[in-house]
Amino acid sequence: MLFALRNMMEGLGYLFVTPDNSPDFLITINATMHYKEFDVPAQQIFVPRWVPDQEIRSTGTSSGYLSGVGAYSGSSTVTTTVPGHFTNETYTVPGYTSGAYYPFIIVAAYDRKTAANIWWGKGVATSNNNDIRVASQWVLKQLVGGNFPSSAYISELTSACTGEEGLGISIFTIDGNNYYPVVLYVAPNSPAKEADIEVSDFILAINGTPTVNKSNAEIRTIQCGKEGERLTLRLFRDGKQFDVSMIRANKEKLMKSMR
Numbered sequence: 001m002l003f004a005l006r007n008m009m010e011g012l013g014y015l016f017v018t019p020d021n022s023p024d025f026l027i028t029i030n031a032t033m034h035y036k037e038f039d040v041p042a043q044q045i046f047v048p049r050w051v052p053d054q055e056i057r058s059t060g061t062s063s064g065y066l067s068g069v070g071a072y073s074g075s076s077t078v079t080t081t082v083p084g085h086f087t088n089e090t091y092t093v094p095g096y097t098s099g100a101y102y103p104f105i106i107v108a109a110y111d112r113k114t115a116a117n118i119w120w121g122k123g124v125a126t127s128n129n130n131d132i133r134v135a136s137q138w139v140l141k142q143l144v145g146g147n148f149p150s151s152a153y154i155s156e157l158t159s160a161c162t163g164e165e166g167l168g169i170s171i172f173t174i175d176g177n178n179y180y181p182v183v184l185y186v187a188p189n190s191p192a193k194e195a196d197i198e199v200s201d202f203i204l205a206i207n208g209t210p211t212v213n214k215s216n217a218e219i220r221t222i223q224c225g226k227e228g229e230r231l232t233l234r235l236f237r238d239g240k241q242f243d244v245s246m247i248r249a250n251k252e253k254l255m256k257s258m259r
Contacts, residue, residue, distance in 0.1 A: 001133055001140075003179065003215070005029050005107065007171040008144040010216035013151035023112055030106040033132045035099060042095035046088045054082045100126040103136040107144055121147055133176035141170065161224035163248025164255070165231055166190020169203065171216055179213050180204065180236075190254060191246035197235065204241060205234035227251070 006016050009027065017023050061075045108120040123143035127135035168185030181203040186192050203211055206222045214222075225231060225248050232245045 001029055001031055001136060003213075004133070004137060004140055004171070004173070005144065007179070007216040008140050009148070010220075011145060011170060012148055013153050015153050015217065016215065025109050025111055025118060027107065027109045030108075031103065031132055031136055033101055033103045033130075033135060035101050035130070037097055037099035039097050040095055043093050045091050045093060047091060048086050049089045051085050051087055053084045056080045056082060100128065101130055101135055102126055103132050103139055105136055105139045105143060107140075107148075109148075119148065131176045134173060137172055145170075161226070162251055163225045163227040163229055163231075164190075164251035165246055165248055166192040166254055167197065169219070171219070181211055181219050187254065189257060191231075191249050195244040195246040197233070197244060198237065200237075202236035203233055204236050207232050 005027065010016060019026075057077055057079050059075060059077045102124055104122070104124045106120065106122045109118050110116065111118050121143050123139045125135070125139045129135045166187030167183060167190075168187075169181040170184050171179050172182045173179045183192075183197060183199055183201040183203065186197055186199060205211055206219070209222050211219060211222075223231075227248055227250045229248050230245055231248055232243055234241060234243050
């Protein structure tokens with residue numbers, strides 16, 4: 001989870017350093033997870049049903065005696081049409097018991113010199129995964145990625161990267177042990193769009209370099225390149241691995257077209 005937190009911070013532009021390299025601040029994470037069950041009672045629902053037209057036939061008999069004619073008897077059939085109509089049918093949906101995991105995350109940042117708390121936030125979510133490393137990922141993304149102040153440091157380091165492919169990525173795990181960059185956004189009219197890259201694709205390698213368990217900053221470094229250079233990605237989608245290649249576009253022009 002600390003690795004996931006590091007990636008969130010690097011995604012905001014911060015540089016991770018060890019304590020002996022005089023960091024500006026320290027950031028901590030406190031995580032717990034609880035499982036709760038709840039009962040959903042049975043309920044009745046009403047579903048409209050169309051009853052089609054019906055024909056009802058009735059047969060009658062008559063008999064009697066007419067003067068000068070004599071006795072008589074006979075029968076006749078009468079057909080009556082009942083028009084179609086809607087009616088309600090009642091169905092009972094059985095009750096059931098359901099449960100969910102609730103990861104609860106608290107993140108706090110402290111000034112290294114004064115130890116003063118300079119930022120903190122908390123978040124909770126529901127998940128069907130019992131591994132807190134997996135279940136807490138989106139909580140971290142919303143809590144830290146959406147609220148912690150961003151920095152321009154990494155942007156300055158990658159300012160020499162004049163090429164752009166039009167991908168928005170973030171690092172996730174599906175088993176709590178192996179982390180990969182995952183595509184979250186594909187810019188329209190970009191090299192990535194033309195290469196048929198899709199949201200939720202896992203990036204297994206960049207230009208032949210494996211991406212597993214590399215930090216956000218490391219991914220940015222190997223992804224960085226100049227306009228006109230070729231970029232090759234190995235992707236994982238729907239249980240299959242395959243390679244796609246593209247030519248990096250001009251970063252400034254692509255960014256302007258996206259605004």
